[in-house]
Amino acid sequence: MDPNTKAILCFGLFFLYLSFPNISLADSDTKDETAFTYEQNPDKGPEGWSKVNPHWKVCNTGKFQSPIDLTNQRVSLIRDQAWSRDYKPAPAVIMNRGHDIMVSWKGDAGKITIRGTEFKLVQCHWHSPSEHTVNGTRYDMELHMVHTSARGQTAVIGVLYRLGKPNEFLTRLLNGIKTVEKEEKSLGIVDPRSIRFQTKKFYRYIGSLTVPPCTEGVIWTIVKKVNTISQEQIAALRNAVDDGYETNSRPVQDPHGRSIWFYDPNVV
Template sequence: MNMKCIHSYEGRTTFFILLISSLCCLFPIAIASFEEVEDETPFAYTEERGKGPKEWGQLDPHWKLCDTGKLQSPIDLLSGKRQVLPSLGKLKKNYKPAPAVAKNRGHDIMVRWEGDAGKMSINGTDYKLLECHWHSPSEHTFNGTRYQLELHMVHVSAHGELAVVAIVYKYGRPDSFLTRLFRRMKTMEHDEKTLGIFNPGDIKFGSRKYFRYIGSLTVPPCTEGVVWTIINKVRTVSRDQVKALRDAVHDGYETNVRPTQSLDGKRVLFYTPRVNSGSS
């Protein structure tokens, strides 16, 4: 099932493309400040533990953006206005196999590439692929609909700017990338497991259509200036695969999803190839 953009707005496309570029330039933050918290102990996803999402901004002075930020993620992608921009351009990705490790961070399962795993390009800027990880259920929603799983592919530019590609999944056929991961990992209880050469190109996008907006990390420190690209296609994952991801994380983190944040005037762009291109 594909998600379809509801509203179409024409004209001034160049302005909005420049807007994305200029917003990226406003956040030349060092790579270290973009890093997600590795140890989940300081925060939780359930409010009854006293460390839930509503309290993240008070738990550490470096996390205040979780409360005060105006570009926070995730969001509902079909709320408010969207600009449909065919001129936004096709996703330019060039991934390649590289040495990788899988790490159980307690609050999620991550695959981190230790070699050059390739890149994607946005508005002429190259972003190197660093890692991917999973949230269950999905963090981004679509008219309030939350899917069973969301994959985040985290990239960073030479100037420390972050770009994340997100793919959402519903129950159905097994996901081939997770199948390959589980073959390499007999158990996901280990803190870290060497995977050998692992190909990020095995992650299937399934559509050239995508949403884009400027947001934040979805875990502390909730750093802003993240260029989000959410693929329009809903892919499939098996119930057993989702269960394996949930069983592997620490107790209390089986549902590792931050609530959707206010749009606060965020401009959501939607790319679709022109009708005569024959692309999906």
């Protein structure tokens, strides 16, 4: 199959995902963080999540699971921006979900638009080390910004971080992270625009939630530019979660032949 035909077929699949409702809501990940682990445990670890709960079967049988390695061999170059973002300040809370720390917006924090479909920003959370890898390289942290459409589709932006200067967004949240509990705690007004990341170059593919129930059909956008985070900030996020979840990254999954689109406005 020639590259142009392959690209057309890939876009056709992508438009199908945008055309039909998706049952994976932003808050559909598990509420029982004690039921699974990230450890190499055949019963409760990633390789055995489908055994923990019958509703999690797709975690180990699905063909569109996340995260994956974003390798050059599977990337199709696209000269198209194909999305926009329009965020704004809104009331937010912070919560310790046991397996991660989540900031959830209670008001209208804005949206992203992917090929005409609007996705409202709902929450963000962190994984350490990163879940997605780039050509086999795993980074120190990954932020997930979770969005939902009016039809229940889920779109997640992934931002990668390496050790370096403190991250501005986490600096503002540091006290809240260090004192966070299982109950929601108000953060006041939080501006998602302070999660600064570039939008010109990014990877996109169809995947899943990375925690049980691992629901598929998630539109993933992984920002190409890697940001920085300090050791203190990583330690704060790791110390805040329950014991055993200090490293809370799911291993990369088999892509099963999926294409990855790399958007670059400079591609000729």
